[in-house]
Amino acid sequence: MKDSAAGHSDDANISPDLLRQLAYSEKMAELGRISAGIVHELNSPLSVIISAAQMIMREEGVPEGVQEMISRIGSEALRLSHLTKGLLNFSSHDDSIGDTDLNLTADFILNFLNFEAARRGVLVLKQFDYSLPTIRLDANMLKQVLLNIIMNALQAMENSGGKLLVETASGGNDSVRFIITDNGPGIPAESLDRIFDRYFTTKKPGEGTGLGLFVTKNLVKNAGGSIWVTSSSGGTAFTVTLPALH
Numbered sequence: 001m002k003d004s005a006a007g008h009s010d011d012a013n014i015s016p017d018l019l020r021q022l023a024y025s026e027k028m029a030e031l032g033r034i035s036a037g038i039v040h041e042l043n044s045p046l047s048v049i050i051s052a053a054q055m056i057m058r059e060e061g062v063p064e065g066v067q068e069m070i071s072r073i074g075s076e077a078l079r080l081s082h083l084t085k086g087l088l089n090f091s092s093h094d095d096s097i098g099d100t101d102l103n104l105t106a107d108f109i110l111n112f113l114n115f116e117a118a119r120r121g122v123l124v125l126k127q128f129d130y131s132l133p134t135i136r137l138d139a140n141m142l143k144q145v146l147l148n149i150i151m152n153a154l155q156a157m158e159n160s161g162g163k164l165l166v167e168t169a170s171g172g173n174d175s176v177r178f179i180i181t182d183n184g185p186g187i188p189a190e191s192l193d194r195i196f197d198r199y200f201t202t203k204k205p206g207e208g209t210g211l212g213l214f215v216t217k218n219l220v221k222n223a224g225g226s227i228w229v230t231s232s233s234g235g236t237a238f239t240v241t242l243p244a245l246h
């Protein structure tokens with residue numbers, strides 16, 4: 001097994017790379033704005049469907065089979081409505097330092113990625129420590145960190161019907177830690193030192209920008225935390241430690 005920590009920072013002065021990085025951030029912000037609009041548009045018809053389903057359920061003499069179908073329509077619409085509210089929450093912007101609950105945020109991201117995991121036949125396991133202090137990182141930043149690492153893990157297990165384990169624990173010294181383990185093919189030793197580099201990707205053009213872990217590393221470092229990876233042919237584990245608020 002080979003280890004690699006988030007290493008050197010190659011932050012130069014304003015460079016073409018930095019400009020591309022800024023363009024990427026702007027693209028993400030734009031995506032946030034667009035999704036907020038879509039969510040808004042989706043929520044109105046969903047509310048109509050949910051209340052219509054409830055009204056039909058209150059009618060007398062509705063055959064049992066129809067009642068069952070209406071109840072399914074109602075509960076699926078409700079599920080979609082919760083999902084879209086989650087999206088809105090995801091795209092909203094907040095630059096404050098944060099007082100963020102790691103377990104709640106990890107749950108939010110796992111719900112958000114439920115479909116992505118199910119579509120790949122990935123079994124998601126959670127092992128949370130529920131006595132953790134809150135952390136000193138804005139919730140949206142933490143969502144981005146979790147999303148990048150978990151999405152990479154899911155992508156690595158594309159065809160393997162794999163297993164994803166999300167653990168949270170105390171990190172000691174007023175910090176918390178989470179570990180995300182997959183049983184994908186692992187990261188080859190020659191790539192391990194480069195995965196946090198800007199634009200390093202092994203994905204096809206259009207599928208990966210190679211910015212996910214670079215951005216993740218910077219978010220974690222700026223928050224005073226650390227990120228660590230271990231990998232072998234049996235899978236990969238990312239460990240992130242973040243300072244507690246107090």
Ligand SMILES: Nc1ncnc2c1ncn2[C@@H]1O[C@H](COP(=O)(O)OP(=O)(O)OP(=O)(O)O)[C@@H](O)[C@H]1O
Nearest residue numbers: 152153156195201202203208209210211212213236
């Ligand atoms: N869990 C993992 N298992 C195997 N390889 C991984 C894993 N996580 C990251 N990698 C490797 O690290 C590379 C860099 O990851 P990073 O998230 O920075 O970029 P990306 O996923 O390729 O593209 P992007 O995240 O911008 O869409 C990936 O292309 C992949 O080769």
Ligand SMILES: [Mg+2]
Nearest residue numbers: 148152212213
């Ligand atoms: Mg990625």
